[in-house]
Amino acid sequence: MxxxxxxxxxxxxxxxxxxxxxxxxxxxxxxxxxxxxxxxxxxxxxxxxxxxxxxxxxxxxxxxxxxxxxxxxxxxxxxxxxxxxxxxxxxxxxxxxxxxxxxxxxxxxxxxxxxxxxxDQVVQLSADQSAEATTKDVVSLVTSKLLENFSEYAASFAITQAQMIPAPNEMFIPVSALNRWVAKIERRLAEDPNFWRT
Structure with a gap:
């Protein structure tokens, strides 16, 4: 053994x-x-x-x-x-x-x-790893809050189809598409907070 x-x-x-x-x-x-x-x-x-x-x-x-x-x-x-x-x-x-x-x-x-x-070297390595994990948590939280803020800001411009006036120079994005994108980014962020670097 x-x-x-x-x-x-x-x-x-x-x-x-x-x-x-x-x-x-x-x-x-x-x-x-x-x-x-x-x-x-x-x-x-x-x-x-x-x-x-x-x-x-x-x-x-x-x-x-x-x-x-x-x-x-x-x-x-x-x-x-x-x-x-x-x-x-x-x-x-x-x-x-x-x-x-x-x-x-x-x-x-x-x-x-x-x-x-x-x-002492192993304890320091563990402390460094904990500090890195804390940094990743902060990055994840900030990114999540930014996504939430962006989603709310973009949704504040939402109009119904009845209110739409044809405008050849304007492009409209459904809020549901924006919400799906935010959910996708949050899911990827939960898996790997640094996914955006690659």
Missing amino acids: SLFGYVAAGRLIQTECEQIAENQFVFVVPDIDRVNHVVVFLTGVAALPDGFAAAIYIVRPDPQSPSPIIQYMGFIANQKPSAIFKLGRPKMQDASLNPFASGLLPQAGAQIAISIEPL
């Missing part, structure tokens, strides 16, 4: 992982697109060294690149021996922050990668 284990919701516990470096371990996760949550834990075989934690990453092949997408999820430590991670759509992250850049093979499929790192 290894130092680490994981369980994907609805599947059996897995405790056999591959050690790819002195401080790095990998679990292959079959059919990861059907997994919503995973729990990663210390098995209790041994404790982590004092002052260290296990940073947890999800690695997925990128169909548009030979390099995989590697996403930091959080950490476990002796004082926090397990954690639940919600898997969403893969997100690109700065490759320089990733300790696995040269160690993992994308053809191995989706993986849970674990790197034993100094606790």
Whole structure:
């Protein structure tokens, strides 16, 4: 039995992982697109060294690149021996922050990668991730409010068909079309607050 284990919701516990470096371990996760949550834990075989934690990453092949997408999820430590991670759509992250850049093979499929790192570095990485998530929440809220304001403003110009006077230089857009567009943008924003950047 290894130092680490994981369980994907609805599947059996897995405790056999591959050690790819002195401080790095990998679990292959079959059919990861059907997994919503995973729990990663210390098995209790041994404790982590004092002052260290296990940073947890999800690695997925990128169909548009030979390099995989590697996403930091959080950490476990002796004082926090397990954690639940919600898997969403893969997100690109700065490759320089990733300790696995040269160690993992994308053809191995989706993986849970674990790197034993100094606790203060892992805590800082988690703090940076929280700050990024807060920024995304603010962007999402501002965008949502702007859409709402735009929709109300445009609707204030609505006229009924009976009020319409043919004007060759004017174009009319049904308010229902505007409402469908706003709903579509809000749905995409909920899935990925940065979708508009691509």
